Amino acid sequence: MELNVVSAEQTTGIEDHIPNRLEPAQNDYFAPYWRKFRRDEFWRSIPSWHDVSERVFLDAMWQEQNAVINRERLERLVGPLVDPSFLDDATEGMKRAPMAMRISPYIISLINWAGPISDPLRRQFLPLGSEIEEDHPLLGLDTLGEQSDSPVAGLTHRYRTKALFLPTSTCPVYCRFCTRSYAVGTDTEEVAKVRLGAGRERWKNAFDYVAEHPELEDIVVSGGDAFRLKPDQLKTIGDALLDLPNVRRIRFATKGLAVQPMKIITDRGWLNALTAVSERGRYLRKEVCLHTHFNHPNEITGITEDAAGLLFERGITVRNQAVLLRGVNDGDDCLVDLGRRLSTLNIHPYYTYLCDLVTGTEDLRTTIARGISLEKIVRGTTAGFNTPTFVVDTLGGGGKRDVHSFEYYDPDFGLAVYAAPSVKPGKFFISGDPLRDLRQDVRDVWQNPATRTELIDNVLKNICHHC
Numbered sequence: 001m002e003l004n005v006v007s008a009e010q011t012t013g014i015e016d017h018i019p020n021r022l023e024p025a026q027n028d029y030f031a032p033y034w035r036k037f038r039r040d041e042f043w044r045s046i047p048s049w050h051d052v053s054e055r056v057f058l059d060a061m062w063q064e065q066n067a068v069i070n071r072e073r074l075e076r077l078v079g080p081l082v083d084p085s086f087l088d089d090a091t092e093g094m095k096r097a098p099m100a101m102r103i104s105p106y107i108i109s110l111i112n113w114a115g116p117i118s119d120p121l122r123r124q125f126l127p128l129g130s131e132i133e134e135d136h137p138l139l140g141l142d143t144l145g146e147q148s149d150s151p152v153a154g155l156t157h158r159y160r161t162k163a164l165f166l167p168t169s170t171c172p173v174y175c176r177f178c179t180r181s182y183a184v185g186t187d188t189e190e191v192a193k194v195r196l197g198a199g200r201e202r203w204k205n206a207f208d209y210v211a212e213h214p215e216l217e218d219i220v221v222s223g224g225d226a227f228r229l230k231p232d233q234l235k236t237i238g239d240a241l242l243d244l245p246n247v248r249r250i251r252f253a254t255k256g257l258a259v260q261p262m263k264i265i266t267d268r269g270w271l272n273a274l275t276a277v278s279e280r281g282r283y284l285r286k287e288v289c290l291h292t293h294f295n296h297p298n299e300i301t302g303i304t305e306d307a308a309g310l311l312f313e314r315g316i317t318v319r320n321q322a323v324l325l326r327g328v329n330d331g332d333d334c335l336v337d338l339g340r341r342l343s344t345l346n347i348h349p350y351y352t353y354l355c356d357l358v359t360g361t362e363d364l365r366t367t368i369a370r371g372i373s374l375e376k377i378v379r380g381t382t383a384g385f386n387t388p389t390f391v392v393d394t395l396g397g398g399g400k401r402d403v404h405s406f407e408y409y410d411p412d413f414g415l416a417v418y419a420a421p422s423v424k425p426g427k428f429f430i431s432g433d434p435l436r437d438l439r440q441d442v443r444d445v446w447q448n449p450a451t452r453t454e455l456i457d458n459v460l461k462n463i464c465h466h467c
C-alpha cells in the first residue's frame, strides 16, 4: 500500500491554514493570467492518489514518505499513464545519471504524464536514456572548484566576505543538473559522493572558521537543502551564525518552496524555527533570508501562493535563483512568465544561472548567446528590482559573472572567457557552449585534446596581449 495516512497530530498547522486572502481579486476575470494560480486537486490525476484528501496531500511528512526514489515506485504511480517504453527509457537514464532520483509527490502530480517527454518538470528531475548527449570535454564533477576552495569540510570560502556552508547533503528532490553532484544525494552507479552528513562536530569546525575570519559577513547555508534540516538544527545553525559579530547576513537556501511548498503551511515547527532566526536577526539588525529555486511557472500553484504568503506575513525575504535549462525554460516567454508570477508572490527573481558544466547535463545546457538574448527579453517585463541578473558561474572557481561581461566570446567556436579581478585576480575562466550547437568541424576541434588546448591557448594569449 503506497499511502501513509497521517494522524491529526502529524498534520500540525493545517488546522489554521490561512486561505489566500487575495483570492477574490485574483479570480477577477480581468486579472492577468500570471496572477491566477491553480487550486484544483491536481494530485488526484495520479491513480494511486485518487482518494488522497487535501489534508493528507498537504502534510509535509506524507510528501517525504511518498517521494519517488526508484523505478518501482515510479511504475506503481505512473505505470498506468505512460507507455512501458517510457519507463525503460527512464531506467536507462537513471543508470547513467550523476544524481540519484528523488521526486516529491507535489512535482509528480504536476507533470503531464500524457506527454512526459516534453514536460518541463519531468526534464528537471527524471533523466531519460534517449536524451543523453555526449558530454562536452569541459564538463565534470565539482567544476566550480568548491572543494579546492574549502578550508574545512563543507565550507567554501571563495569570495573575500562570503562563505558557503553545506550543513547537509540531502534535498526534498534531486535535480539532474545539480552543481553539487559530487556530494548531494546518495551514490549512483556513476558517482560515489563526497560525504557531508549533518554532523554537529563538522558544523562546529565551520563556525570556528567563520569566527576566525572577521572579513566574512555573508553566509549562504546551502546544501543539500535547508528543508531537510530539523527545526532545532535550523535554529542551532542560525543562532550560531548570528552569535558571531562579523556575520551580518545569512541566506538559507532551499528548493523546497518550489517542490514541497506545503511544508511551510503544515510543518509549523520548521516555519517557527526559521521565523525565530529571522526575528532574532532583525533584532540584531542582521538580515536572514530564504533563497529558493523555481525554474518554471508550472511549479507554482495555489499551495505555493499560500506558502509564500505565510513567509511574507512573517517578514521573511525570499529570493529566487533559477537555472536556464534547455527544454525547460529557454523558450521566449517562460522566464517572463516565471518572473511575473514570482513577483506576484513577493519572491524576488534574483539570479538566472546558465546551467553549470556538470557531467551528464549536456542535453540541458544552452549557449551563452541564448542567455544573453533571453535577458534582453526578460528586462522590461516587470520592475527592475524583480529582474534577475543572468550569470555564468565560472569553471574553476572564478565565481558568478554577469553573462554579458565576458572578455571574449565567439559563438562560432562556442568559447567564452571571463575574468574575476575581485575573486581571483589575474586569472581567466573559460566556458563552452554545448557541442550540439556547434558546426561539426568545430566539434572535432573540441573533442581532440591537442586542438582543444591550442584553441584555448590561442584565445587566452590574445586576451593577455590586450590586457
Ligand code: SF4
Pocket: 170, 171, 172, 173, 174, 175, 177, 178, 179, 180, 184, 223, 224, 225, 254, 255, 293
Ligand atoms: S535542490 Fe539544490 S542542492 Fe538539491 S539537488 Fe537540487 S540543485 Fe542540488
